Amino acid sequence: MTSIATSEKIAVIGAGPVGISAARALKKKGIAYDQFEAGSGVGGNWRHGVYHTAHIISSRKTTEYPDFPMPDHYPDFPNAAGVPKLNSRGRR
Ligand SMILES: Cc1cc2nc3c(=O)[nH]c(=O)nc-3n(C[C@H](O)[C@H](O)[C@H](O)COP(=O)(O)OP(=O)(O)OC[C@H]3O[C@@H](n4cnc5c(N)ncnc54)[C@H](O)[C@@H]3O)c2cc1C
Numbered sequence: 240m241t242s243i244a245t246s247e248k249i250a251v252i253g254a255g256p257v258g259i260s261a262a263r264a265l266k267k268k269g270i271a272y273d274q275f276e277a278g279s280g281v282g283g284n285w286r287h288g289v290y291h292t293a294h295i296i297s298s299r300k301t302t303e304y305p306d307f308p309m310p311d312h313y314p315d316f317p318n319a320a321g322v323p324k325l326n327s328r329g330r331r
Contacts, residue, residue, distance in 0.1 A: 245268070245269070245270050245271075248271045248272060248273065249265055249270060249271065249272040249273075250272065250273055250274075250275065251265070251272050251273070251274040251275070252275055253275070253276060253277075253283060254274055254276035254278075254280075254281040254282070254283065255281075255282065255283020255284055255285075256283055256284075256285070257283075258274060258276070258283070259281060262274050263304070280323065281323060282322060282323030285319050285322035285323055286319075286322075286323040289319045290319065291318060291319045291320045292318055292319070293318060293319050294316045294317065294318045294319075295316055295317060295318075295322060296316065298315050298316060299313055299314070299315050299316065299317060300315075302322075309321070
């Protein structure tokens with residue numbers, strides 16, 4: 240694994256699932272970053288790339304962020320209307 244100098248600020252491009260996960264990892268390590276999202280909110284493909292009625296095919300438990308679990312009332316396979324909410328929660 241390559242190490243990076245933590246004095247450098249990182250640019251995270253996009254706030255889809257990968258951008259959010261990258262930002263969370265940087266934050267956990269105390270590495271400064273700026274995150275840029277071209278769209279109107281977080282969630283990436285699940286905000287603007289699929290029908291809102293589309294359901295994830297990975298289960299809620301395997302898709303959620305462990306420290307920001309989806310609300311208990313969510314179904315096992317929530318639709319796109321619910322997934323960006325998860326990503327917004329995971330962004331903190
Ligand atoms: C129909 C369908 C069903 C799927 N089902 C599942 C599933 O059940 N479970 C699962 O885990 N995965 C599923 N996936 C895959 C999952 O949606 C993707 O793996 C995931 O969205 C990829 O995340 P990402 O952050 O790389 O990209 P994206 O979600 O595409 O997000 C990229 C973000 O970057 C932003 N962006 C792009 N360029 C720039 C720029 N130059 N500057 C600033 N912002 C920029 C975009 O606006 C976007 O918000 C499914 C995908 C599809 C299409």
